[in-house]
Amino acid sequence: MHAIRLHAFGPAQNLSYEEVPSPVPDEGQVRIDVRVSGVHLIETTLRRGLPVGPHEPPALPVTPGAEVAGVVGAVGPGVSGDWLGRRVVAQLELGSGYAEQAVATVDSLHRIPDHLDDGTAVAMITTGSTAVGVLAVAQLTSHDVVLVMAAAGGLGSLFVQAARHAGALVVAVAGGPAKVDRVRTLGADAAVDYREADWPAHVRKALDGRDMSVVFDGVGGRLGRAALELLGPGGRFLLHGWAAGEPTEITTRDLVERQLTATWAIGQNMIPAGGPSELAARALDEAAAGRLVPLITRFPLQRAADAHAALEARETEGKVVLTV
16 A cells, blocks of 8 residues: 655655555454545644644654544454444544555544545544534624634634524634635635734724624734734633644733633533544534535645645645545
């Protein structure tokens, strides 16, 4: 089989398309004949040899990737043969998802609904799960006025759709005219380009005197701080990342004087009683019902280096996947 291998930390071009032995499922595992693999922004940082939060750079050489969808082609000892031939999506405990075949534990498998394509399933197993978890923390209502940062991204595009379904007024912030136009098609009431220096003024104009009540911030840095300044009294600020390189700076004085609530909305704060698996199942159900439709940018497996480069340059929309 073929897989993407990383032998030395560095630029995206260090990812190479190679022939490697097929994996053999161990006890409690299955081999998935992969059709689509997910690419995560965190993986681009780990590829450079840098840690990301609790994630340390992997031992080399390595095949990156932790999200796959495909068909069960083989089962290991102790696994029912009923899994053979089933379409499944999984988050891999051992990684190695950028490949034509991958091994997953049977407990990590989710069956893909017949009418759901593999790319959508991959997008929802992790990015969709995170979105569903953050939205549970947000508790949006029809009275909310919502600002979504990085609205053309994997999470942001889902937040825009969910806020519209809740009946909230939605202002979407994205980078560049093409992405601004794209988020309008998702149902945003207004869309603003953060590359314009006076973008907060455009947001205020769109609000027409209304107070912003919720901000979804996965950007951080100065853009996140500018978004915080747009919140009205009693507003809710939900942090779910810092693509800018550092989290949004928030002080206790901000919270007290402006009566704000700020929440780190991922991790344990969003995990339901049923654990991450329950979140993944909810996310797949939302996609199957058509309530959340992920944006997807696709690259062939052999162009994984191009996928990483485009993701780092912010040239992609939604979830980036590799097709096999």
